[in-house]
Amino acid sequence: MPAPNAAAPIQTHCPYCALQCGMGLRPQPGSVVEVVERPDFPVNRGALCGKGRTAPAVLSSQVRLTGPLVRTHATGRLEPATWEEALARIAEGLAGTRHTYGPDAVGVFGGGGLTNEKAYTLGKFARLVLGTSQIDYNGRFCMSSAAAAHNKAFGLDRGLPFPLEDIPRTGCVVLVGSNLAETMPPALRYLTELKENGGTLIVIDPRRTRTAEQADLHLAPRPGTDLALALGMLHLVIAEGRTDEEFIRERTSGWDEARATAMAHWPEHVERITGVPLPQLREAVRMFCAPEAAMVLTARGPEQQSKGTDTVGAWINLCLATGRAGRPLSGYGCLTGQGNGQGGREHGQKADQLPGYRKLTDPAARAHVAEVWGVEPDTLPGPGRSAYELLDALGSEVKALLLMGSNPVVSAPRAAHIEERLRSLDFLAVADVVLSETAALADVVLPVTQWAEETGTTTSLEGRVLLRRQAVSPPPGVRTDLEVLHALAGRLGWEKGFPTDPEEVFEELRRASAGGPADYSGITYRRIVEENGVFWPCPERPPHPADGGAEVCEDASLDVPEDDPSGDVHAGAGLVSQATGPHPGTPRLFLDRFATDDGRARFTAVGHRPAAEETDAEYPVLLTTGRVVAQYQSGAQTRRVAELNAAAPGPFVELHPRLADRMGVAEGDPVAVVSRRGRAVAPARITGTIRPDTVFMPFHWPGEGRANTLTNPALDPTSRMPEFKVCAVRVEPAKAPDQDGDPDRDQSRNRNRG
Structure with missing residues (x-):
């Protein structure tokens, strides 16, 4: 990859949310880093929230870890130790647990902030070096319900199937359970521009948030009733004759069953469940169906529920029934939360997935990844426990845990119980930037580099693969996560296969992802830098080389935005380009067909059910x-x-x-x-x-x-x-x-x- 110009700010990205806002970093004397605007990056166009502007503050040695800590038997306290002592203690703890109780007694818990290279290596380390199936990550708490619904309906999961730039150009946005003004402030401009362009905004949230104040219509349902609300809107769409019968007939399946369940949720019934007045429900349907194009965007509100997959499925049904999917400037999308929540699950941190978003239970997927890794497919363990189930098993079935980039003492549900489970472990090792509440419970704490001190890729909520670039050197005594995993692998008998250079890891990730749903094989560090990010799927070469490396769009009337630099007009299974040469990436999915076997989107027949815990006299x-x-x-x-x-x-x-x-x-x-x-x-x-x-x-x-x-x-x-x-x-x-x-x-x- 080309070296950055030393005289110019180093172009990188914010370490926080999945917008992955572009920023420049200019090192200053005295270990100070100045954040400068990066207006060339299209997502935030130079704008940053307070978290992004102050991100360099955490680089200070005054607030972060700068050396390993080991809990001593004499005092029971975490005391400074050498790297050799700390790594030896971890290797001993993990190997001893595996020898005594078996490989699945060792768990691995990752984070949605880890780069793609780290997430890939952590999954590989768990399955090869430790031989354990017990790996998951905190991204399970982010958008797993939306991911499951995406896969059911569309055959492919990517947070947004279109770039953010399409949002201001649609006719109506329904924003469900998201407070962008607080969670992703630079993204609020897209909703402002939507309204400036004559579009309308509907916000669904139990609170009148700063985002809801921008809405043309705010619906405030009772928490846990988003599923009923979506079904009530679909009922009205059907009753008022607003369905797109041609789209349903030509591009979907399962409509009869979904229609029947929606019709069981008549408006007055939905009003009683949700508390949303019927006139507001009717107005929401009118606003959504009036323009030619519209979108539904969901976030954690409807997704972090015990019926989150069905709830997202119901909003997707609304889009499909009205022809608001698989068309320009229309569709359903999920606003991913964590910085690399998308890439983190695509490449092997998740309990049931292999790199490239491949299923761990698929023999062909196992064979492909095993070949890249140089092992036999049957040596790879099967799926393990999900994040909460893994944490809940600590101290009983799972005796030792390696945790990287997560703080479940604060972030997990029923957190006091999870804290107790962490305390009950025979052995806990944590690699983190700071001494978090979880790290403070560990037997060994390893200080690792953070965003500005290392290079690596992340994948934003748009599915845009980006490159964070090292701007400063870490303090002495701090190592990268890749160096940690390399050192531990060596101590546990794997001298090869765990490189420390992130670009070398990415090259292997490309091969492992090739042909999978999340195909990164055509993406390189150089392309990311030159193109301001590359949207996956991006195969190494166009899928139809016999046609001169391109396939012409079957429907030339598709309204592809003139400012789309890729010229890409297809998606799903036909990942094609209008130009010869390298595949341009896929900013817009599903315009030609969905990623299912037959190219049709799937309706899901879902019905409302209460939350797992309803109010009563004691808890009203x-x-x-x-x-x-x-x-x-x-x-x-x-x-x-x-x-x-x-x-x-x-x-x-x-x-x-x-x-x-x-x-x-x-x-x-x-x-x-x-x-x-x-x-x-x-x-x-x-x-x-x-x-x-x-x-x-x-x-x-x-x-x-x-x-x-x-x-x-x-x-x-x-x-x-x-x-x-x-x-x-x-x-x-x-x-x-x-x-x-x-x-x-x-x-x-x-x-x-x-």
Whole structure:
């Protein structure tokens, strides 16, 4: 790949959410890094949120790990150690557990922030070196329900089947359970431009968020009823004669069954379930169906439910029934959350998948990847437990855990139970940038490099493969995750197969993904740099070389945007280009056919069912959780940035004035929220922008204000997604909580084994 110009800012990407905003980094004297705008990157066009602007603060040696830590038997504390001591201790712990209990007694837990190269190597390490099936990652908590619904309906899962630039050019956007103004602020411009272009915006959220304030229509359903709402809208589409019968007939299957289940959800019934007035429901249908093109975009709201796959399937049904899929400027998309949540599951971190988004149970997939790895297919273990099930098995079936880039003590549902499971392990090793709440429980903690200190690829919510480029050297004593896995593999008998150079790893990933659903074989570091990212699927060469390396679009009337640099007009199984030469990548999927065997999209017959936990006399209020703009995920990094902490210093409980009056609670008073799993305490934030039957807590903080102490681990039967977004609670006045959330105090505690 070409070397960057030393005189110019180094072009890279933000380390946080799946927008992967472009930014420039200019190293300054004294280990300071300046963030500069990168207006050439089309996604954010130079704009950055506060998290992106302050990201270099975590590079400081004052807030991050700079040397290995090992828990000593003498003191029970984490003490500084050499790399040799730390690696030897991990190798001994993992090998000893495997020898005593078998390979599946060793678990591996990854993160959606790991680069593609790290995610690929971690999956390979688990399956080859450890021989374990017990690997999953926190991306299971992100968009697994949407992924499952994508695969069912379209035969392929990519968060957005179109680039973000298409959003302002459609006629109507239905945004379900997403607060872009807080979670992805630079993306809000696409909704603003949509309205400037004459389009309309419908936001569906139990809270009137900053995003909902931008909407032409805001629907505020009761948490856990998004499925009923989607079915009610489809019922009205059918009853009012708004279906696209030609599209249904020519490009879909399963319509009769889906129509029958939708018709069982008549509008008045849906109004009682959701609390959304019938006139608003009718207006939403009218707005969605009026223009020629429209989109539905979902996020964690409808997806983080025990029926999340069915809920997303119902929104996809609405798109298919109205011809709002597989056409220009129309479709269903999922707004992926984590920085590399998309790529993280495509290349082997997920319990049931091999690189290239191949199924671990597919003999052909196993044979292909085994050949790349130089092993026999039958040596690869089968599928393992999903993320929550893996964490729940710690200390019982799973005795040792290697964890990289995740903080489940704060981020997992039923978090107090998961913390107890982590403490019960025979051995825990954590590789991370900071001493997170989870790392503080470990036997060994390894300090690893972060975004600006290493090179590697990520895959954004658009399916655009990007390159983060190293801008500064890490502090002495810090190594890359690839170096860690290389060293551990060597100590466990694998001297070869685990390179430390990320581009060398990516070259192997290309071969492993070739021919798979997520085919990266035509993508190189050089192409990513030269083209501002490449959309997958991108085979190494066009699929029809006999036709001169191209296939002409069968329908020349397709409205392909004039500013589409790729000239790509096909997708799904026909990943084709209008130009000869290398495959241009696929920014827009499904315009010609869907990625199913017959090219048709599949309707799914789904019916509403209640949340796993309904309110009752003891727990009469619903809790929903989410994010605030100044913090990110478990807060392990953003809580170490002074500017962000000043903007969002701690947890809170958002509740309606009527609920506050009944409790006798004033603004700022400490409030206890109690579920069947535990109790959290935080100051009251009283607002009329939330439903009276609902309270909201952000989930970024540990300690008494930890929202995930309360959340329900009930799992979606298909995606194995926990039900983060709805559980039954009671709310009551409380004493002032201890909210310092200082992870350093935990390192002096013994691990409470056994």
